[in-house]
Amino acid sequence: MKHVLVTWHHSDGVTGSQCVLPTRIMPEPTTDPFQEPTSTITRKPHRCNLHLEDVMIGLNRWPVDFSKPFAIFRECLKSKPGEEPVRYKFPTVQKPEDDST
DSSP states (O other): OOOEEEEEEOTTSOEEEEEEOOSOOOOOOSSOTTSOOOOOOOOOOOTTHHHHHHHHHHHTSSSOOOHHHHHHHHHHHHSOTTOOOOOOOOOOOOOOOOOOO
16 A cells, blocks of 8 residues: 655644555545436335335324234235235224314
């Protein structure tokens, strides 16, 4: 590994230099990390993504309905491809009738 000469200049006019051994040299990034990848590889979503979405929906409902969708999601993760369980069906909430008219 090569030694690197490091030079510094202070605002009070003092200049110094020192020969040091770099501990780590980071390569310059070649692309913007937030830019879309340019590869042509397409990724398929995980086979249990919809079951995970059901868990998230259950967490955002009132009253919270989390345990049943999570159990089905866990079942899906343990299942073999093609043998995934049926998605959880959330109970429909009926609005109370308004008798104020």
